[in-house]
Amino acid sequence: xxxxxxxxxxxxxxxxxxxxxxxxxxxxxxxxxxxxxxxxxxxxxxxxxxxxxxxxxxxxxxxxxxxxxxxxxxxxxxxxxxxxxxxxxxxxxxxxxxxxxxxxxxxxxxxxxxxxxxxxxxxxxxxxxxxxxxxxxxxxxxxxxxxxxxxxxxxxxxxxxxxxxxxxxxxxxxxxxxxxxxxxxxxxxxxxxxxxxxxxxxxxxxxxxxxxxxxxxxxxxxxxxxxxxxxxxxxxxxxxxxxxxxxxxxxxxxxxxxxxxxxxxxxxxxxxxxxxxxxxxxxxxxxxxxxxxxxxxxxxxxxxxxxxxxxxxxxxxxxxxxxxxxxxxxxxxxxxxxxxxxxxxxxxxxxxx
Amino acid sequence: xxxxxxxxxxxxxxxxxxxxxxxxxxxxxxxxxxxxxxxxxxxxxxxxxxxxxxxxxxxxxxxxxxxxxxxxxxxxxxxxxxxxxxxxxxxxxxxxxxxxxxxxxxxxxxxxxxxxxxxxxxxxxxxxxxxxxxxxxxxxxxxxxxxxxxxxxxxxxxxxxxxxxxxxxxxxxxxxxxxxxxxxxxxxxxxxxxxxxxxxxxxxxxxxxxxxxxxxxxxxxxxxxxxxxxxxxxxxxxxxxxxxxxxxxxxxxxxxxxxxxxxxxxxxxxxxxxxxxxxxxxxxxxxxxxxxxxxxxxxxxxxxxxxxxx
Numbered sequence: 048x049x050x051x052x053x054x055x056x057x058x059x060x061x062x063x064x065x066x067x068x069x070x071x072x073x074x075x076x077x078x079x080x081x082x083x084x085x086x087x088x089x090x091x092x093x094x095x096x097x098x099x100x101x102x103x104x105x106x107x108x109x110x111x112x113x114x115x116x117x118x119x120x121x122x123x124x125x126x127x128x129x130x131x132x133x134x135x136x137x138x139x140x141x142x143x144x145x146x147x148x149x150x151x152x153x154x155x156x157x158x159x160x161x162x163x164x165x166x167x168x169x170x171x172x173x174x175x176x177x178x179x180x181x182x183x184x185x186x187x188x189x190x191x192x193x194x195x196x197x198x199x200x201x202x203x204x205x206x207x208x209x210x211x212x213x214x215x216x217x218x219x220x221x222x223x224x225x226x227x228x229x230x231x232x233x234x235x236x237x238x239x240x241x242x243x244x245x246x247x248x249x250x251x252x253x254x255x256x257x258x259x260x261x262x263x264x265x266x267x268x269x270x271x272x273x274x275x276x277x278x279x280x281x282x283x284x285x286x287x288x289x290x291x292x293x294x295x296x297x298x299x300x301x302x303x304x305x306x307x308x309x310x311x312x313x314x315x316x317x318x319x320x321x322x323x324x325x326x327x328x329x330x331x332x333x334x335x336x337x338x339x340x341x342x343x344x345x346x347x348x349x350x351x352x353x354x355x356x357x358x359x360x361x362x363x364x365x366x367x368x369x370x371x372x373x374x375x376x377x378x379x380x381x382x383x384x385x386x387x388x389x390x391x392x393x394x395x396x397x398x399x400x
Numbered sequence: 401x402x403x404x405x406x407x408x409x410x411x412x413x414x415x416x417x418x419x420x421x422x423x424x425x426x427x428x429x430x431x432x433x434x435x436x437x438x439x440x441x442x443x444x445x446x447x448x449x450x451x452x453x454x455x456x457x458x459x460x461x462x463x464x465x466x467x468x469x470x471x472x473x474x475x476x477x478x479x480x481x482x483x484x485x486x487x488x489x490x491x492x493x494x495x496x497x498x499x500x501x502x503x504x505x506x507x508x509x510x511x512x513x514x515x516x517x518x519x520x521x522x523x524x525x526x527x528x529x530x531x532x533x534x535x536x537x538x539x540x541x542x543x544x545x546x547x548x549x550x551x552x553x554x555x556x557x558x559x560x561x562x563x564x565x566x567x568x569x570x571x572x573x574x575x576x577x578x579x580x581x582x583x584x585x586x587x588x589x590x591x592x593x594x595x596x597x598x599x600x601x602x603x604x605x606x607x608x609x610x611x612x613x614x615x616x617x618x619x620x621x622x623x624x625x626x627x628x629x630x631x632x633x634x635x636x637x638x639x640x641x642x643x644x645x646x647x648x649x650x651x652x653x654x655x656x657x658x659x660x661x662x663x664x665x666x667x668x669x670x671x672x673x674x675x676x677x678x679x680x681x682x683x684x685x686x687x688x689x690x691x692x693x694x695x696x697x698x699x700x701x702x703x704x705x706x707x708x709x710x
Contacts, residue, residue: 081540089558
């Protein structure tokens, strides 16, 4: 770890990605995350790495796809409407089994929406988004420090599983400034070209082929099963979450990203009044931390899920709780950020007698 | 031929109170072009400065039918409107003639919207596409685009000790559009309002797709005094940086030839985005720019003289 710096989230993401060994950035302008590509545009050439502004998001993600096929650590960053345009590329990347990192600074939707922070792309990110049976690993930091830390993990996970990793943030986490300490630089000189990469046949007996299709259904089913096996391993090994004040909690709030940090204040307010609430904060949204939620269902009286959407993670929480306890919800839409007091007021409505 | 007085005395379709930056000439471009239409207009507007600043929710500055679209689809939606309109006319459900206009910035025209534009021009829909060209993604904070000139400093091609800013020449969008064999394509500016007005007239009269690229000096990101928009617009023409010309049925006609071409420095001077070019080590960039501009002008003169089809 180095010195402590005061940085904007959107720039900390770029700096962390660079230190984590991102060799190529491809992107296209969109608010509210332009600071990220702008930061890359200054830093990448200094290090002899690639910064390229594409002519559209469709081009940007396919440039990432191309770079990823050579085993290069590649990244793009965008915001909701831009991410929608990239979905076809995501789907191809999934079935071709190549690694890359995508940051989505979510904004209010649907359609053009607005540029205020939102969490309404949860379904799109965690359930696939593009066509076909696929998943990406989805991670959701809630502080600038965590944004910086998880960028390193994002690249590691992408390479380990040859999968796309989505870092799901929002404009609020991008614009806020917080102290941040970066992990040590990844030594990119030690990078070896992966065996599967398409970089010319070289000394291999056969050339590498990366492919996202099989025209015969039997073959395509096998390809799908390879993906599903990979997802099973990821669900087994890569679940991450934070439990906050859950040990003595009578109630559990579930929340991720921006809302999770607000919920921590809600919990302080509630505990001052003697109401023991804890927080279960999924850090990986896919794979989803269903076991911890299932286990806590025997300790708490009910769950209270809160998000900046109309109840998207709520569905995963309900599946995990599986009817053992009630799951209540409070959400704000279209880019409105709830306050800690508002969440507490909504929570209290369910306390009953 | 209309007089300036007649043009400005027409009721403007874009109401005052919009949120365009002070010194922005987009409203002049939009109002002049629509003033040239003697039929009702329908506007398809891509995401960009014009759209954002004219429709701050829940308000709108538009007094004419207007539709906002995704960044990449102004030409596609205009094509859809035109197709529906033709179908309605055929069935007798509509009687009035209309002019369909698509407005896009240079990002939405040269870059992300280019596929839709090319498709609509090739299919031959009768509509006018207008790019207000401020030479970059100005609404999102000055990122480079396919229209950004050689040597300009932007946030994604920043100038510095290792870089002169953008190292590519901008696309020649007027000739690219003309190469679709459309009946009318032209290059214009806001300062020469009569020229812009006349070009819009010709565009509306064309039997098929038409295209106008209007230079839109951006006080915010070209970084100059807000009072100087028209001055820079004029300098762009006087230096041959942005010649006023049109391509009618493939034949080039230059609308204005400066008596004495001014050196490009006069256009670059005072613009923050070119400030770095005046350092001694970057003089060669200005020289290269001058050479390119002179060569392009010579080529344009030859095209006009020979009347070779573009």
